[in-house]
Amino acid sequence: MDFDDLIVERPGTAGAPADRPDKHFYEGAVMLAYAMHLLRTEPVREVRIHPDGQHAQQVDFLGWLEKRGFGRVAAARMPFAGTFEDAEGRRVIIHPRSGVSDVTADANGVAIEAECKGGAIATRHPGRLSRLHKGLCEIVGRLMMKPPGSRLVAVMPKTEVTLRVGRKLAPRCAAAGIRIALVDPRGAVDDVEA
Numbered sequence: 001m002d003f004d005d006l007i008v009e010r011p012g013t014a015g016a017p018a019d020r021p022d023k024h025f026y027e028g029a030v031m032l033a034y035a036m037h038l039l040r041t042e043p044v045r046e047v048r049i050h051p052d053g054q055h056a057q058q059v060d061f062l063g064w065l066e067k068r069g070f071g072r073v074a075a076a077r078m079p080f081a082g083t084f085e086d087a088e089g090r091r092v093i094i095h096p097r098s099g100v101s102d103v104t105a106d107a108n109g110v111a112i113e114a115e116c117k118g119g120a121i122a123t124r125h126p127g128r129l130s131r132l133h134k135g136l137c138e139i140v141g142r143l144m145m146k147p148p149g150s151r152l153v154a155v156m157p158k159t160e161v162t163l164r165v166g167r168k169l170a171p172r173c174a175a176a177g178i179r180i181a182l183v184d185p186r187g188a189v190d191d192v193e194a
Contacts, residue, residue, distance in 0.1 A: 037189040048095060061094050103155070130161075155182075
């Protein structure tokens, strides 16, 4: 799949030219892209996404899934939550729930748990780009606390920063059973090899 609506442009940081907006790849969009990746590439028929209210303010989960042919078959308390199914019977369950990984699935008895982080991927503000570095380190640390037995994946937007940091972390992450996956602005997912 090739997604053209994962990135949001916002006015540039102070002092930036008006024709160079900041580009944001919000965490909710990273979750959606990775969930679609799992449905495409793994023996998975159902993926669960666990966003919070802030993610729902930044990303229209319902509209995004409907645009991809996923209709709501069961509603939930939150207006952005529910069970969505496509014509092939694949399901995406949006269920806000703290304490669980952002994206989860079961692939032939192997639990997949992905922690996701988003952020500004194009900006003239260096502090915002350094947050990508910190974000990747944060989600790797969060995955280190998970009990063994699941396939653990740290998922971030693909940028020069995350690619550089991911390559440094990959060998140690692999030793701990953690994979690093980077999502490009069109939704393609690349694994960072150890």
